[in-house]
Amino acid sequence: MSERARAATGAIGGQQRRGFWLRTLHQWHWISSAICLVGMLLFAITGITLNHASKIEAEPRIDHRTLTLPAPLMASLERHDEGNAPLPAAVARWLGDELPVAVGARDAEWSADEIYLSMTGPGSDAWISIQRADGAVEFERTDRGWISYLNDLHKGRNAGPAWGWFIDVFAIATLVFCITGLFLLQMHARQRRMTWPYVGLGLVVPVLLALLFIH
Numbered sequence: 001m002s003e004r005a006r007a008a009t010g011a012i013g014g015q016q017r018r019g020f021w022l023r024t025l026h027q028w029h030w031i032s033s034a035i036c037l038v039g040m041l042l043f044a045i046t047g048i049t050l051n052h053a054s055k056i057e058a059e060p061r062i063d064h065r066t067l068t069l070p071a072p073l074m075a076s077l078e079r080h081d082e083g084n085a086p087l088p089a090a091v092a093r094w095l096g097d098e099l100p101v102a103v104g105a106r107d108a109e110w111s112a113d114e115i116y117l118s119m120t121g122p123g124s125d126a127w128i129s130i131q132r133a134d135g136a137v138e139f140e141r142t143d144r145g146w147i148s149y150l151n152d153l154h155k156g157r158n159a160g161p162a163w164g165w166f167i168d169v170f171a172i173a174t175l176v177f178c179i180t181g182l183f184l185l186q187m188h189a190r191q192r193r194m195t196w197p198y199v200g201l202g203l204v205v206p207v208l209l210a211l212l213f214i215h
Contacts, residue, residue, distance in 0.1 A: 022187060025180045032177035039170045046154035049147050058145040067098055069135030077132055082110050087117065091130075099139050101126055120158040123149030 049056060069077075069091070076088040084107045086092070092103040101119060108117040108128075115130040126141035153159055156167055189195040 018187070021183075025184050025187070028176060029180040029184060032173045032180065035173045036170065036177050039166075040174070042150065043154055046150045050151050050154060053151065056147055058147060060145075061143045063100070063139075063141045063143070065099065065139045067137040067139070069130060069137055070094070071135070074135050077115065077130070077135075080110055082112060084109055087115070095128065095137070099128070101128075101139070101141065103128070122152035122157060122159050123147075 073088070073091050073094060076090060079088075086105045087095070087103060087108055092105075095101070095103050103117065103119075106117060106119065108115050113132055115132060117128040117130075119126040119128070123145060124141060124143045126139070129138040130136070153163065156164055185195050185199065
């Protein structure tokens with residue numbers, strides 16, 4: 001085979017490899033971008049609201065209620081000593097029916113006089129206090145609104161393990177999106193001369209801001 005033929009064969013092989021990697025990277029890039037789209041919008045919007053949290057006014061809504069635990073349920077409270085343990089299932093069901101909250105199997109703090117259950121969540125805080133002597137129930141819930149709810153989801157605050165797993169999966173998908181984008185930039189850089197200056201600008205600007213204005 002002549003030199004010209006070998007060069008032509010090598011060029012064709014190089015084009016085929018380039019085409020394969022372009023197709024593969026584009027596929028991973030668009031799949032990861034589709035997975036990340038809604039999450040990236042959420043985190044971008046809440047990044048702005050968190051950055052301007054002091055300027056966004058929200059008036060908390062407080063729901064305060066008092067009840068009395070029925071006598072048949074009082075007996076179930078006598079079986080537990082001090083410490084941390086969930087409420088009896090019957091008591092938890094009754095509270096769930098009477099109050100706008102799902103008690104579930106959360107651990108409550110049991111003392112000789114009182115049972116205290118804290119129920120924090122994204123954008124809200126709630127608690128229930130049960131007096132063991134007379135069954136007096138006090139409930140309070142503070143709702144700080146949708147912006148606070150979304151801000152807490154951004155931070156993963158009081159959102160539970162399922163949301164924590166979502167953030168981890170979202171972070172991995174975002175890494176795939178960014179890394180495949182970087183390789184695509186590299187493969188198209190010859191036709192787009194400003195590729196690396198723009199990438200460098202994205203690095204230099206935050207570094208300069210950190211060095212000059214963060215003390």
